[in-house]
Amino acid sequence: MSDRTTDSTLDTPPPVTEPLPPAKHPRNPTAVAVMGLFVIAVLYTVYFGRDVLLPIALALILSFLLRPLVRGLYRLRIPEGIGAAIMVLVVFGLVGAGIYTLTGPATEWIDRVPRVMRELEFKLGDLRDGLERARKASQQIERIAGPGGEAAREVVVRGPSLADQVLKQTEAVIANVVILMVLLYFFLARGRQSLEALIGTMRSIDDRVHYAMVAGTVQQNIAVYLATITAINVVLGIATALLMWVQGMPNPALWGAMITFLNFIPFIGPAVMTAVLFLVSVLTFNGLFNILAPPLSFVALTMIEGNFLTPMIIGRRLSLNPIAVFVSILFWGWMWGIPGALLAVPILAIFKILCDAHEPAKAIGALLGD
Numbered sequence: 001m002s003d004r005t006t007d008s009t010l011d012t013p014p015p016v017t018e019p020l021p022p023a024k025h026p027r028n029p030t031a032v033a034v035m036g037l038f039v040i041a042v043l044y045t046v047y048f049g050r051d052v053l054l055p056i057a058l059a060l061i062l063s064f065l066l067r068p069l070v071r072g073l074y075r076l077r078i079p080e081g082i083g084a085a086i087m088v089l090v091v092f093g094l095v096g097a098g099i100y101t102l103t104g105p106a107t108e109w110i111d112r113v114p115r116v117m118r119e120l121e122f123k124l125g126d127l128r129d130g131l132e133r134a135r136k137a138s139q140q141i142e143r144i145a146g147p148g149g150e151a152a153r154e155v156v157v158r159g160p161s162l163a164d165q166v167l168k169q170t171e172a173v174i175a176n177v178v179i180l181m182v183l184l185y186f187f188l189a190r191g192r193q194s195l196e197a198l199i200g201t202m203r204s205i206d207d208r209v210h211y212a213m214v215a216g217t218v219q220q221n222i223a224v225y226l227a228t229i230t231a232i233n234v235v236l237g238i239a240t241a242l243l244m245w246v247q248g249m250p251n252p253a254l255w256g257a258m259i260t261f262l263n264f265i266p267f268i269g270p271a272v273m274t275a276v277l278f279l280v281s282v283l284t285f286n287g288l289f290n291i292l293a294p295p296l297s298f299v300a301l302t303m304i305e306g307n308f309l310t311p312m313i314i315g316r317r318l319s320l321n322p323i324a325v326f327v328s329i330l331f332w333g334w335m336w337g338i339p340g341a342l343l344a345v346p347i348l349a350i351f352k353i354l355c356d357a358h359e360p361a362k363a364i365g366a367l368l369g370d
Helices: 002-011 029-048 050-075 080-111 113-123 125-145 162-200 205-246 252-262 268-284 288-314 322-357 359-368
Strands: none
Touching: 029 050, 029 322, 050 080, 050 162, 050 205, 050 322, 080 162, 080 252, 162 205, 205 252, 205 288, 205 322, 252 268, 268 288, 322 359
């Protein structure tokens, strides 16, 4: 009996087990290091090359906005070179006229800064007294905690005079405007031919068709997006100017122009404008209700624009994730300052459209969308 049991046990095949999955090898440390160095090099180039890259980026984005107008002139039998020159002159002429018109009120407010500060000190006297007491208490604590009560030596480093700084900044602005005008003209006049020449170098016909469709989609969507955002900001500026005029605020056109410009920077621009309106209201009116009415009404106006008007007009296809928008503003503001913050949202929109147009990057595009 035991022999049969032993024989049957020996004849039983072993249980079938599934093969173990192959072990995942860790990523090559050299590749990770090279990728990290590449990212650092790109950030370094973007940061220190802003004097060259910023006009190029601004001209490229403006070309997306103005390209449909040049195409419309071309349909009227106006050559692209002449149409591009017309659009550059019209745009910069309108901007120059607006700056010239608003220079007077802006200069007036700049000249009033010393008197404005005295009026603020008078109207905010209680707050100033509290801050002064806190400052004195802090100084006493520092004297008590200081080493032996020795007076610290102050070293004053004299920099360039204010006139030299203004002259230098003016020269830089004029040079950047000239560079921007030239680049914008060439992008409008020769951009289509350059893109066609680039696509023509591809050997595969499928690649040519695919990238031609991607380029057309990007240009069309960005043109619609920028035109829509610009129109919304202009309407918001007009509404703000009318609202401030009804409430008796001085220079309502100046505040309307400011919010038209600042609203290209979501979150930060309206917040800065609210603070400016509050300070002007403090200097203009008496009484808590009269002081708070202009900034609070502006906040209500921007909430209507941001939560209802813009999403309804733009739609979900071109809407952006607020987190991605805020991070983009922080990043490009750190890289290029205020101009970078202004370009942050258009750059993010272009990147999202490019991701949506390529299958492997659609997940990133969905993450950037709202």
